[in-house]
Amino acid sequence: MNDKLYPDELVCSLIARKVHYLGKKGYKRTLHSMFGSPHVQNKYDLPSRLEDLSHATNLEVDELLYNHTLYPYYYSFLTDKQRENLTRSMIKGAGTGRSPNQYAGLTRSLIRSNTQLFLCPLCMKEDINSVGEPYWHRAHQLPGVLVCYKHNVMLHSCCPTCKSAIGFTTINEICITPAFCASGHNLTLTVQNHDENLFIVAVESYTLLRGIISDNTIIQQKYLQALRNKGHINKLRTSVIDHHFLMEQFFERFSPEFLRVIHVDIPQSDNKQSWFRKILRNQYTKNMHPIYHLLMMVFLSNTIASFLNISIEKDFNAGRWPCLNVACNFYREKVINRVIQEKREGNVKPLGVFECPYCGFTYSRVGPDKKRDDIYKIHHILKTGDLWDKKWEEIIKIAKGVKHLIRELKVSGTYILKKLRDNNLTHLLGGHEDFTKAQEVVRERFTIFLRDHKSTSRTELAQINRRDYWWLRNYDREWLEQILTNNELVLKKRKLFLEITRKNPKATRTELSEINDVVYRWLWRNDYDWLQNHLPPSRRSGKRLRHLE
Ligand SMILES: [Zn+2]
Ligand SMILES: [Zn+2]
Ligand SMILES: [Zn+2]
Structure with missing residues (x-):
């Protein structure tokens, strides 16, 4: 027999071949010669004491780790500390505290490691032709892998004819890869796989096993x-x-x-x-x-x-950002060279905080920046600073209303309103122009308008109702964004629902609600009239559907 490891062969497979060659009594001798001790309990997936094995086989420890164990597969998604512990326990073995399986988190995982070894009948044939004997492959032992990544045939963990077991996972019981089961059935019987996803899982698991993620x-x-x-x-x-x-x-x-x-x-x-x-x-x-x-x-x-290969968008364009304080000498000049970025729990979009080093004016913006002009946008003003406050004090004495203040101070209407309320200056609202009242009127008008233009795009909305759209954009932007995104969400859900009805033209109301319960319930709550118009006629009085609300 060959006492070298074959390509992709498991460490335990070499032991099994040696023991087989020497006969049952050769078991302890084999362990002793390979690991320096006859009492080594090794797992097929993450064996330990590879340093000893490296001396016995004349292979580098790294070669054993990366080519003859499932180490690269599990290593991919561990923390640095876990990686360090796993590596040490596999190389050194005894005396490192926990077992490699514990360090890799496998004992706590809901995903169970295979308890039996698997073989591919076609790989087995190929092995016999190329090296003269079959052996256990790493790529066939990965969790969730039921087919061969190379041949797309079902792997066997038992005899396909009589279902008797063919290989075990502890060293004590492991046997060489058999060509026949105990009852003499031929194990090279192949069963073609027809599930594309099974094949994909096998191929991609092998990708991980090759250590694609470092x-x-x-x-x-x-x-x-x-x-x-x-x-x-x-x-x-x-x-x-x-x-x-x-x-x-x-x-x-x-x-x-x-x-x-x-x-x-x-x-x-x-x-x-x-x-x-x-x-x-x-x-x-x-x-x-x-x-x-x-x-x-x-x-x-x-x-x-x-x-x-997905490239991560930079959250904020440019390495320098402008001061947006109209009272600062550096207004709209790129004098800020630092952004404090906050990842918000559960939020996909990042929040950047920008502070002018000269005037202290601090604002935040939700990223990522998409257009070049985005860097001049303010989400919230966090701190105004002395310069801006001084300008405010001056301007407030001669203020001619909200519009005037917005023009002079270059901040949003919402911010001005808040500032006026905080300083008990609401009389300014009623002076030249009653902002709150105007806001109420425009909001209401736009809401009604939107109701009749649910499937109209944002650009078209801006064209059809130019007056209100631009008023809101200038003075009431947050509200406008909110209502427009709501509108887009309605469209998305409607589209999904129409898709469902198209695919299931004969479905009843109840069946439609069951096919996509989430979309159905959402429309029921938020777009009731439309949903009613697009449902098949109710068989009963409709009372039975009420429970969905
Ligand atoms: Zn195969
Ligand atoms: Zn059999
Ligand atoms: Zn500044």
Whole structure:
């Protein structure tokens, strides 16, 4: 026999071949010669004492780690500390505290490691032809992998004819890769796979096994970027991820039945602790089982390689930003060279805080900046500073109303209003122009207008109702943004619903509500009249649907 490791061969497979060659009594001798001790308990996936093995096999420790264990697969998504511990316990073994499986988080994971070894009948044939004997491959032992990534045939963990077991996972019981089962059935019998997703999971698991991910620090940011690119953002609640919608899409890609087949727990969208939601949160992204990452990456980007190619948009353009204090000598000049960026929990969009080093005027803006002019936008004023305050004191004495103040101070109408209220200067509102009243009138007029133009784009709205649109944009921008994004959300949900009715032309009301419960309920609450007009005629009086509200 050959006592070298074959390509992609598991460490335990070499031991099994040696023991087989020497006979049962050779077991302890083999362990002693390979690990320097006859009492080594090694797992097939993450064996330890590789330093000893390295001496015995004349292979570098790294080569053993990366080419003959599942180390690169599990290593991908661990924290730095876990990586360090896992590496040490695999190289040194005894005396490092915990076992490699514990360090890799496998003992706590809901994803169970395989308890039996798998083989591919076609790889087995190839091995016999190329090296003269079959052996256990790493790529066939990954969780959730049921087919060969190379041949797309079902892997065997038992005899396909009589179902008797063919290989075990502890060293004591492990046997060489058999060509026949105990009853003499031929194990090279192949069963073709017809599930595309099973094949994808096998191929992508092998990608992880080859160690494609070394730097895992930006994975969470890439998830958020991918979500941003795909528009999976709930605009109604200022860019919080719409988990219900996202999960619906995920199940269209990987159905619950499929997840059951590959032994992955089915996530619930309202459970914040489910893997599907945790994986997107920064504090959990590392320390999640690789199969979860694999599914998420394939869902968002089709392959892991293309996911890793996603480039993260810079959140704020340019390396310098302008002071936006009209009273400052550096007004609109790029004198700020530092942005304090705040990631907000659950929020996809970043918030930048900018402070002028000369006048202290401090403002924030929600990123990412898209157009060049975005750098002149203010989301909130956090601090005005002495210069601006002085200008305010002067201007307030001669103020001719809100419009005048906005023009002179170059801040939003909302901010001026707040400032006037805070300083008990509301009489200024009624002076030249009654701002609040005007605001009320325009808001109401625009709301009615919007009701009749639900499917009109923003640009068209601005053209058709130029007067109100621009008034709101200048003096009441936050309200305008809010109502327009609401409008866009309605459109999105309507489109989804029409899609459902198109695909299910014969469905009853109840069936439609069950197909996409989330969209249905949303429309029921927010767009009742439209929904009623687009539902099939009710069979009963409609009372039975009330419970959905
Ligand atoms: Zn194969
Ligand atoms: Zn059999
Ligand atoms: Zn300034």
